[in-house]
Amino acid sequence: MKYPSNITKAQFEKIVPILEGARKKTKPRTLNLYEVFNELMYVVTTGYQWRALPKDYPKWRSVHTYFKIV
Numbered sequence: 001m002k003y004p005s006n007i008t009k010a011q012f013e014k015i016v017p018i019l020e021g022a023r024k025k026t027k028p029r030t031l032n033l034y035e036v037f038n039e040l041m042y043v044v045t046t047g048y049q050w051r052a053l054p055k056d057y058p059k060w061r062s063v064h065t066y067f068k069i070v
Helices: 009-021 033-046 060-069
Strands: none
Touching: 009 033, 033 060
16 A cells, blocks of 8 residues: 555665664564565654554554564
8 A cells, every 4th residue: 555654665775775784684574674664654754553553564563573673
């Protein structure tokens, strides 16, 4: 789904190295990092509560974990 807070994939490609650099090398990623980042942007720009996020994003708990790490 397209939200005003989403960034383009071209914009995302510029910040992927920063995000990957902050990642602890553990098990393989199970979520699409682009979707996770857009959900984080949604929270930041709208001030939404984590549990009230749209259902077309990954589960809020998973994204919140990424938020705490990065």
